[in-house]
Amino acid sequence: MTSKQRLLDAINFRQPDRPPVYCSIVPQLAGPIADRLGMTAEAPIDSPMSSNRISWMDLMLRLGSDCVCVASCAPDNAPTRTLENGLMVNEWGIGMRNHGLYDDFELHPLAHAESVSDIEAYAFPDPDAPGRFRRAQESIDKYGRDYGIIGDLECSIFETSWYLVGLEKLFMGMAMEEPWVDALFDKVADFHTRAGCRLAAMGADVIWCGDDIGSQNGPMISVDMFDRYFFPRISRMFAAFKKVNPQVKIAWHSCGSILPFIPRFIDAGLDILNPIQPLAAGMDPAWLKATYGDRLAFFGGICVQELLPHGTTEQIRQEVRRRVSILGKGGGYILAPAHNIQADTSVDNILAFFEAATGSRP
Structure with a gap:
């Protein structure tokens, strides 16, 4: 069974020979993993919202991934710039500064926004800018016949918006139902909808949207607020993807x-x-599978907070097998870490994850 067929079977609720695997890592791990495998780690790809997801493809495939992730990248005329003061500014005008393991947001270009006209006056990126999808097309051409293609579209509405204005300002604007909030969400949703439609038309098997709206202990917003701001926009976004390609699955x-x-x-x-x-409250795999498994496939489930960095290799193997036994019955499961594997995880533990996931040592 090819990796692509394995993914297609799983997301269409057919039982594959084993669940398909996807994995992404932070940049600090690329070199150590490549050294262990006798490979060379390439530089990360310049994608303002998706760099870790779409970089080091050959390295991830060598480990045992069944899927390749592609995304819109910085276009030819707007690469991420590093200013003299060390601030990195991407095409959205969002400024970040490196503080070791992570980049912190330091510049919110729409922090001044107080009106719809302030939003409309801002120069948002062009989803059709030359070069934006060149890397995605090259990857689909190279890998698309044998491997599953996931089009990454995370930070779809909420996250990109708060990067632009600042988190506290956005929450206050939402709570007060300021008109500029709707204008901002519409602009951001339009960009990502058009980008996702392009990826769906190019041959992505899955369009992977997303925004972090949950904390460790519960939601960050109410259901009423979700319905007010996000449900209509997400529904329109999903419908647009399905119109372009009725077979594409949406994550x-x-x-x-x-x-x-x-x-x-x-x-x-x-x-x-x-x-x-x-480790988030209530996200129990057995309950989720029993409650929603006839309507939803699941993607992830392997802990990057405790298990992968601090577990033994045997504990990792056991937990991978346990999750597969719960979430993988009847298909409907893409086996993956719950986020990018973090820099505090050893190469041995990463290899143990892939060995348990694929049945063979990388």
């Missing part, structure tokens, strides 16, 4: 505990829920 990523929103995502047309964060 949604949200870290944290998001139980109250799951029925609303199903109503919007969701096919696949990600990442099933193991």
